[in-house]
Amino acid sequence: MTINPDEIVLFQWGWFKINATIAFTWLVIFLLTFGSWLITRKLSSSGELSRWQNLLEVLVNGIKLQIREVSRQDPGPYLPFVGTLFIFIAMSNVLAIVPGYVPPTSSLSTTAALAICVFIAVPVFGIASQGILNYLRQYLQPTFFMLPFNLIGELSRTLALAVRLYGNMMSGTIIVAILLTITPLLFPVVMQALGLLTGLIQAYIFAILAMVYISSASKAHEEIVKKGEE
């Protein structure tokens, strides 16, 4: 039994290869983009809403509200990044209910890629909102000696992000696989349902943590501004 979908190579041409992780990621991207295009090409801003538009509006509005609640800032600039994290992970995890599908998030490469994206996004948003000097000064807080610990913290939380999601998704797949050998009837269904719940929770946790990291990097700026005003 293969645990890592990276190892399932579907197509190879020289160094270029397409493994199951990439293929299923493309599938998810296609589904999300096509679905979005299908629904948003005929949006109405007045009168009755279609139920699909309503669903998208609830989703987007929910994400916006969550971002606002966590960051206490205008969700506009963070929405595409954080929202996409949530939607991509949730979609990848929910599709696990389909037989034959392997969630890309059960590959450590995918979760690591997402964690690296967050790792890069934090300083990008931080610098964009408070300037490079102010951002870098954060690592020297409260004293210069804390610099190494701050750096370690930064790296470890990225690693934690990647491993948390990977561990949860991989374990879900493995548990179902193990249960199938012990009690092949009914019980794996319950575990699959539980897997759906776990998948959604993990998507939520990943996106919220990303937002917390980003907002903590840009909040310092606000605090400084506030101090300056005082």
Added chain:
Amino acid sequence: MIIDWYTIIFQIINFMILVFLLRRFLYGPVIRAMDDREEKIVQREKDAAAKKKRAEDEAQRYQLQKAELEDQEEQILEKARAAAENEKRELLEQARQEVDETRRRWQESFDRERETFISELRRRIGLQACSVARGCLQDLADIHLEKLIWGVFINKLENLPGEDRLELKKALTAEGETTTLKSAFETKSEQLNELEKALEKLLPDAGKKFKLTAATAADLICGLELDAGGYRLAWSMDSYLEDVEEQVLKELEQNSLSGLKTDAPGEVSGNG
């Protein structure tokens, strides 16, 4: 190796593409639509507020107008009431006048009728009395009433007092005057001659200058009248008849009064 760097880089690129695509196809349109709707709702709310404000203003204006109209209505009603009162008073006055007029006219016609009735009555009583007297005298005593009356008339004429005699003379001798003897019965020519002689005897100095004619006047009933222009010598049953008339009127009034008295209770009960 659990971590495949090739896959990681691929996935990072994939994720970036997905961010771009979702931004293009999901967040952008949805947020735009939501903002649009929100703006429209705000606009609608503003419109509604403006309309409400306008409606309230309108309502207030109508309220004012209504109050004004009610005021005017009250005034108009007051005027109409006053006019109606006036009209009523005038109509009442008019009706009263009409009633008075009717009553007056009725009274007049009643008086006239009474007058006519009485004069007719008088004439008939006179005629009847004369006829009875004539009949009685002729049948019982073989005396002609007319002859007797004539005799008395000539006698009276002969014994006329001095003053009247002068006046009669003056009237008889006046130029162009005709002296007429009016009588209820037919005057015979010998009677006319007798009168002429009596007048000549009475007024010897007047000469025979006067003309004497005879005429029948039924309304004299049982009397004679000598009409000489400015002077008139007459006697008839008039004074007797006046007595009778008075008596009859008194009798009638008493009868009508007692009739009213006996009629009154009946009328009251009839009305009740």
